Amino acid sequence: MRIMISADMEGATGVTYTQDVIPGTEQWQRFRRLFTGDVNAAIAGLVAGGATDVLVNEAHSSQRNLLLEDLDDRAKMLTGRHKPLSMMQGIDSGVDGVVFLGYHTGAGVDGVLAHTYLENSITGVWLDGVHASEGRLNAAVAAEHGVPVLLVTGDDLTCADADDYAPDAGKVAVKECVSRYAAICTPPARTVAEIKQAAKAGMGKAGRVDGAVAPHRIEVEFDATHLAHAAAVVPTVELVGTRRVGFDAVSMTEAMKAFKVVTAIAAGAVEGIYG
Numbered sequence: 392m393r394i395m396i397s398a399d400m401e402g403a404t405g406v407t408y409t410q411d412v413i414p415g416t417e418q419w420q421r422f423r424r425l426f427t428g429d430v431n432a433a434i435a436g437l438v439a440g441g442a443t444d445v446l447v448n449e450a451h452s453s454q455r456n457l458l459l460e461d462l463d464d465r466a467k468m469l470t471g472r473h474k475p476l477s478m479m480q481g482i483d484s485g486v487d488g489v490v491f492l493g494y495h496t497g498a499g500v501d502g503v504l505a506h507t508y509l510e511n512s513i514t515g516v517w518l519d520g521v522h523a524s525e526g527r528l529n530a531a532v533a534a535e536h537g538v539p540v541l542l543v544t545g546d547d548l549t550c551a552d553a554d555d556y557a558p559d560a561g562k563v564a565v566k567e568c569v570s571r572y573a574a575i576c577t578p579p580a581r582t583v584a585e586i587k588q589a590a591k592a593g594m595g596k597a598g599r600v601d602g603a604v605a606p607h608r609i610e611v612e613f614d615a616t617h618l619a620h621a622a623a624v625v626p627t628v629e630l631v632g633t634r635r636v637g638f639d640a641v642s643m644t645e646a647m648k649a650f651k652v653v654t655a656i657a658a659g660a661v662e663g664i665y666g
């Protein structure tokens with residue numbers, strides 16, 4: 392039983408603010424330890440539930456946040472940027488389940504540090520007409536490979552979002568959202584135990600099935616018109632509104648590759664205080 396953990400940081404225990412997740416800051420140095428603690432709890436639970444191989448894919452920012460020296464030695468970690476499947480790199484390596492750890496809600500809705508890829512420039516993403524968080528997008532990639540989502544952790548609104556896109560997955564809310572930068576946080580002494588228990592229980596749903604490759608459409612809305620114009624130069628991407636682009640792809644995997652290009656071009660087109 393090979394299991395993958397896609398590990399993001401905004402939804403980790405205690406994280407509530409920008410500085411908590413920006414590499415190099417003092418707060419980030421503190422919270423990367425709590426983040427590693429959440430990941431270790433998931434690894435321990437997965438192994439207790441029957442996992443024989445665990446791959447942790449770092450999915451936040453520079454993708455160099457977790458402390459390898461503190462990682463549970465029953466897992467291996469994929470660290471660093473430029474991976475074709477991005478947050479889901481490894482999903483095609485024969486895994487029997489995936490954990491979305493430290494996830495957050497999508498751009499334009501409530502939730503601690505809510506965003507989709509870009510912090511502020513993207514105000515909404517829609518997958519086949521449905522408002523989509525990173526979790527929903529990544530669950531569609533997992534489904535294409537026949538891999539079930541076993542567990543989602545994050546704030547309470549992230550868990551509610553996951554109830555819709557992955558109803559069978561376990562959920563652990565490590566904090567209760569008050570605003571984008573405020574939450575009622577449960578200490579790691581408790582979240583670690585809850586994540587471990589839920590990961591173990593989640594193993595009951597592990598097991599790969601036949602994947603279903605199908606065409607998908609993604610639309611992306613930006614907070615400024617020029618970002619949409621910049622993104623619309625990408626082949627297959629067209630302007631569908633003043634601040635909105637859309638594109639069709641033959642598969643979810645291809646859709647996510649195009650989405651990554653769109654986000655990279657838009658990020659590069661952001662202009663100072665005019666955005």
Ligand SMILES: [Zn+2]
Pocket residue numbers: 399400401450451495508525
């Ligand atoms: Zn994220």
